[in-house]
Each structure stands twice: as C-alpha cells, then as structure tokens.
Amino acid sequence: MRDSRFMRVLALLFAVVLGAAVITGCGSTKDDEESGSASSGSTAAETTAADSSATIKKGLNVVVMPKQLGNPYEELEDKGTVAAIEETGGTAKIQGPTDAAASSQVSLLRSITQQKPDAIVLAANDPNAVVPVLKQAQQRGIKVVTQDSDSAPEGRQIFINQATTQSIGEQLAKQALETAGSAGGEVAVLSATANAPNQNAWIKIMQTELKKPEYSKIKLVKVAYGDDDDQKSFQQAQGLLSAYPNLKSIVSPTTVGIAAAARYVSDSKYKGKVAVTGLGTPNQMRKFVKDGTVAQFALWNPEDVGYLGGYAAAALASDVITGKQGESFKAGKLGTKTIGENGEIVLGPPTTFTTDNIDKFDF
Incomplete structure (x- = not known):
C-alpha cells in the first residue's frame, strides 16, 4: 500500500516537472531571443565580415524615411534613394512622419522595425532620440544608413554627408x-x-x-x-x-x-x-x-545624396561592406566610394548658384 502511494507521488512530481518544462519552452519566443541578443550589445555589423568580391543582392527591401513628408528637398533626396535601390534590383518604400517632431519619427521607426526590411535609410530629426529604436533595428539584422542629417554613430552603420x-x-x-x-x-x-x-x-x-x-x-x-x-x-x-x-x-x-x-x-x-x-x-x-x-x-544635388545613400544601404545589406573605415563599394553613376572615419561618406563640396549659372541646373 505504501509502495502504491509512493508511486503515485512520484508520478505526480514527474507531471509537475514536465508541465513546467513545457511552459518554459513556450515562453521562449523569437522576440525574447532577439531581446536577449539585444542585451548583449551585439549587432549584425559586428558578426558579419565584408566581402569586397560580393555583388549586391537582388530583391532587397528598403524603407526610406525623410525628416517629414512634403518637404521639397527631402522629396528630391528620397527620389535619388529609390532610384539607386531600383537600379540594384530591389524595392524601396518611402515612409515618413507628417511633421518634423522626433517623437513622430521614433514611433514610425518602431513599426518599421517590426516589418524587418533589409535596410532603413533615414534623415534623422534628432541625433539622440532615434538611437534606441535604430539599435533595436540593427539587432534584428536591419542595416541602417543615415543621410543628410545624422544620428549618433551607435544608431547607424553609415552616414552620407552632403559635404563636410x-x-x-x-x-x-x-x-x-x-x-x-x-x-x-x-x-x-x-x-x-x-x-x-x-x-x-x-x-x-x-x-x-x-x-x-x-x-x-x-x-x-x-x-x-x-x-x-x-x-x-x-x-x-x-x-x-x-x-x-x-x-x-x-x-x-x-x-x-x-x-x-x-x-x-x-x-x-x-x-x-x-x-x-x-x-x-x-x-x-x-x-x-x-x-x-x-x-x-x-x-549640393540632393538627389545624389539620396542616390549614394541607396547604394550604401544595398552594399551593407549584401555584406559587400560593414561600415568600417577604408571599405569601398561601387555607387552606380557616382563611381567608387570609400568609407571614412566614423562610418561617414562625403558626397562633395556644395555649388554656389548666381544669375550666371542658375539656368544650367534643373532640380
């Protein structure tokens, strides 16, 4: 009789332990795993090596975010980014806030991060406010390029600067x-x-x-x-x-x-x-x-700023570059570009416009 009760107790204990193991296993979701990797501070850029012989992948999905929608300058810049991505065989979608508030940009970036595009190309409204969500994006394997207006360096891999x-x-x-x-x-x-x-x-x-x-x-x-x-x-x-x-x-x-x-x-x-x-x-x-x-x-030509940003994003997402100083990549009509200090790539000096030359330009 005592042996019978002993066996029932053992069976009950086994069931409890098994149930706990199942509950623990269900609680380990993909998001939890990504959250865990986020706490380690590692990013895709730190674990992937550049391959200068690699070619840009076809079918890349890139999100382009201006400071705000409806800004004529930003529209020209984003036009260049979209053109570059389409040249490389990818697709680019423009998603931006309707105002220039940093909080609006952050909220939209959170939503985009959940979609997991291959890359985000961003003109930041605030250098620090966007950093936490951009770091989160990188930890999910999304490459981040800023153009025209930078975030703090830890928020992105490359910054496209119009001029110094x-x-x-x-x-x-x-x-x-x-x-x-x-x-x-x-x-x-x-x-x-x-x-x-x-x-x-x-x-x-x-x-x-x-x-x-x-x-x-x-x-x-x-x-x-x-x-x-x-x-x-x-x-x-x-x-x-x-x-x-x-x-x-x-x-x-x-x-x-x-x-x-x-x-x-x-x-x-x-x-x-x-x-x-x-x-x-x-x-x-x-x-x-x-x-x-x-x-x-x-x-400078804002379309060229965006165009360079698009090629940089495609090269990053294809592991042609990682964002380290000295790495080079081909940027379509702009030729070969080399990454400088702190992940910065400079397009070139601005042009001065006067009555003598303004009719030579159309942008």
Whole structure:
C-alpha cells in the first residue's frame, strides 16, 4: 500500500516537472531571443565580415524615411534613394512622419522595425532620440544608413554627408560676409528645428568662423527656428526684420527657410536692402535670383545624396561592406566610394548658384 502511494507521488512530481518544462519552452519566443541578443550589445555589423568580391543582392527591401513628408528637398533626396535601390534590383518604400517632431519619427521607426526590411535609410530629426529604436533595428539584422542629417554613430552603420560639416559652416559664414556688403552689419540665421543635428553643426562652425578677424564687421544677432514649416519660416523672417531693423542679411541653411524668407523679402519694403542667402535648390530659388531678391545661395544635388545613400544601404545589406573605415563599394553613376572615419561618406563640396549659372541646373 505504501509502495502504491509512493508511486503515485512520484508520478505526480514527474507531471509537475514536465508541465513546467513545457511552459518554459513556450515562453521562449523569437522576440525574447532577439531581446536577449539585444542585451548583449551585439549587432549584425559586428558578426558579419565584408566581402569586397560580393555583388549586391537582388530583391532587397528598403524603407526610406525623410525628416517629414512634403518637404521639397527631402522629396528630391528620397527620389535619388529609390532610384539607386531600383537600379540594384530591389524595392524601396518611402515612409515618413507628417511633421518634423522626433517623437513622430521614433514611433514610425518602431513599426518599421517590426516589418524587418533589409535596410532603413533615414534623415534623422534628432541625433539622440532615434538611437534606441535604430539599435533595436540593427539587432534584428536591419542595416541602417543615415543621410543628410545624422544620428549618433551607435544608431547607424553609415552616414552620407552632403559635404563636410566644416565646409558648409565656412560657406554660410562666407555668404553672410559677402551679402552684408562692404560695411558689414547685422545678420541673422533662419534654421529648421532647434534639434536638427546637421543645422546645429553647421551653425556652430559658422559662429566659430565669424569670430575670425576677417569677419569683424559681421554681427550675428539671432538664430531663429522655422521648424522646416513654410508658414512658420515666413513668419520668423518677418519677425527678424521687425526686431532688427538694421539687419543686412538672413542666412538660412534649410531649403524651406531660404525660400520662405526670400518670398517675404521679395514682396516687402526690405527688397534690395536685406539680402537672403543660404542653402536652397535652383528650381525653388530661380525666380528670387532673377528678381534681384537673392544674389547667391548654395547647395549640393540632393538627389545624389539620396542616390549614394541607396547604394550604401544595398552594399551593407549584401555584406559587400560593414561600415568600417577604408571599405569601398561601387555607387552606380557616382563611381567608387570609400568609407571614412566614423562610418561617414562625403558626397562633395556644395555649388554656389548666381544669375550666371542658375539656368544650367534643373532640380
């Protein structure tokens, strides 16, 4: 009898242990495994070696995210990215927020990460806010390329820079000097958002340049933010001229801002008295150059920025490169490109547009 009870107890214990094992096994989902790998800090880039002899894979699925939908500059850039991906035999889908808030971009990136595309090509609205979700994407095997506006380096493998930060900042300072006139005077900056990493980096270099002796006649009185919104930028330009009646020049390192400022000045008492310059596209600025509102502005070809970003993403997703300094890959019509320090690839110096050359460009 005691033996019988003993056997029943053993059977009951065996059933409990077996049930626990089954429950533990069911709790180990794919997401849990990925979460576990995330805590180790490893990424696909750390475990995959580059193969310079490899070719770009066909059928890659790439998501392209601008700072916000409807931005003319971003549309040109994304057009280039899509063209590059399609050239390599892949498909590219543009998904972006309707506003320039970092939180909107982060929310959308979370959703995209769950879809597990081969790569994400992103223009970041904030250098730090996007990092956690971009790291999560990398841990799921998604390659990340930033273009035009970078995240912190740990958020991506490659950054496509239009030109060096130093050269753009120097260009903006030079524009301020040349458009203010020989007597110099007060200048203001009309930027995008207060957290835009590329804008802030350029303005910081510009401010450093303006401290040099050759810029002693220039006084930077204000950095205003139009949030890359046309109407807000228009109002900010109006506000600058109201607050600083002796202003000589508005320098806007954003295509939305420079067009809005030029539109306001062109139809005001300030036309011919206050210069507008900065970074813009020839097609949006042509009429302001020809009516005398804008004497000069500068930019690189945004389609080429996006095109290079698309080829970099395809090369990453095909293990042709991993993002390490010194690695090279073929970028279609742009030729061979080499990765520099901190995963950065520089497209090239900006072009200055004036009445003499603006009709030679169509973008």
